[in-house]
Amino acid sequence: MYDRLQSVEDRYERLNELLSDPTIINDSKKLREYSKEQSDIQETVQTYRQYKETREELKDAKLMLEDKLDADMREMVKEEVSELEAQVEELEAKMKLLLVPKDPNDDKNVIMEIRGAAGGDEAALFAGTLYRMYSRFADAQGWKTEVMDASPTGLGGYKEIIFMITGKGAFSKLKFENGAHRVQRVPETESGGRIHTSTATVACLPEAEEFEYEIHEKDIRFDAFASSGAGGQSVNTTMSAVRLTHLPTGIVVSIQDEKSQHKNKDKAMKVLRARVYDKFQQEAQAELDQVRKSAVGTGDRSERIRTYNFPQNRVTDHRIGLTIQKLDQIIEGKLDDVIDALVLEDQSKKLEHASDE
Template sequence: MLDRLQALADRYEKLNELLCDPDVVSDPSRLRSYAKEQSDLEEAYRAYVEYKKVVEQLREAKAMLEEKLDDEMREMVKLEIDELTARQKELEERIRILMLPKDPNDGKNVIVEIRGAAGGEEANLFAADLYRMYVKYADSQGWRTELLEATVSDLGGFKEVIFSVEGKDVYRKLKYESGAHRVQRVPETESGGRIHTSTSTVVVMPEAEEVEVEILDKDIRVDTFCSSGAGGQSVNTTKSAVRVTHIPTGIVATCQDGKSQNDNKAKALQVLRARIVEMKRQEEEAKISGERREKIGTGDRSERIRTYNFPQSRVTDHRIGLTLHRLDAVLNGDMEEIIQALTLAEQTELLQKENRS
């Protein structure tokens, strides 16, 4: 571990030099690449620097005990040793977590798809609640969201809504949201006051770069049609909506919320690339015979991951057994406690795996 940390520290300091190199500064691509690499290493580097400092201070304090000291000074040194020992253990644990294998997609932006599932119109209304929850959470994180496609239901919910989220470490935090979200409440359409259970599904996909997924013109069919829904007179008269079909896989992406046909085509291709990567990911997982991925962040669309119970103002994440009695706050974007708990559970699982190996 110490050898790995020293190699990491050496690389971080080398990147400091490279980022000051005129040849690198004049090359935006290399500059961006090195800056991102350094940013990814920074937290572990800072922890290692502090760890070395604490170890050295601890060595010096223990050496002082070998000297002739009066009782008061000896007690002060012992207290310092206790504090430094506790800090050393904290740093060791933090460094172990920072050195765990990282998901290569953690730093990527995402495309999120939410669909009303079981429960008819109530499921669509809940899909709209989830969309607002994620947008508000993104705002609290300083991220940017953009609506890519939406199919509005009769009562103002979403049969389907697709949007992008851009910012720092978006996938790292939102990847746990994929799965079936269940709501228990009295629907607006229920006159008898009975509680119904409905579900909406969420899929979080890391945004794919063009270099990751090459989409050839010969492999796609592009159809244009008139947009539907709100938007003014031009909505129904201009063929600005775009449907892109990837012929080899049969995957389809549609966009009509952009300002122009070109804008909609670019957004549809963005969604298409992410869906192709997601399909490949699922195919890879299917090859792992009989071996289920870790329960945290499986992304299994059929898996019930969380329940939102309105009568009890309760949110329960079934993967980690976490229950919070502040439903309104969560639906208003206060999701950080849930996401931090899921992150900790995943890190604990990885540490246990590392210890077993």
């Protein structure tokens, strides 16, 4: 572990030199790349340096105990040794966690796609419930939410809704939401009080910046068409809605949320870039999963990850066996208990794998 930490510190020093080099300063791509790399390892380096300093202080304190000291001084030094030993232990634990490979997407914005699945109107209503839950969670984090496209069904439901959450660390907290979410509740239209089960699927994609994944114009087919609202009635006779098809992968994105074709195309490009980027990441992850299973599920969109039971005010995350009896608070966006448990499980598994290697 200490060899790895030393190599990280050496790399940090080298990055300092590179970021002072005029040729790098004038190369915006390399400057951004090296700045991000340095930022990513800064906490690890600072913790390692603090650890080395604390070890030196502990060594000096222990040497003092070998000297002839009066009773009061000896007691003070013993207390200092005890405190420093505890600090060293804490810093060692922190360093182990910092050495766990970081997901390069963690600091990114998120494009979320929620679709009503099995259950008809009730599934669409549940998709609306999930959208509001994530929006309120985002608000509590100080993040910004922007709807990219939506197909409302009335009564607050959605056949599909695509939205972006902008904020530092958004993907790190929301990436475990991928999969099928199941709801058990009595629909308002159910006179007999019978509980219905419906599902909605959630896709959580990291926003891909242009410099990270470039999509060439020649690989895109662009189509424009007139927007239409719920029920098919025309809401805009101009050709403002757009459809982009990524020819190499066959991925299609249609956006008609804005009245401007230009704005719709910009939004569609963001969604398309994220979906294509995600597709290649999913394929790479699938290869890794053949060797080693993911900590909290495969991230497969069809995998049932969570059940929301309204009659019992209960939420169960099936991947980690977590059950919380406060669904009423969770659907209001108070997701911290669930997300923190998923992050902790993921870190624990990664630590296990790191110690095995």
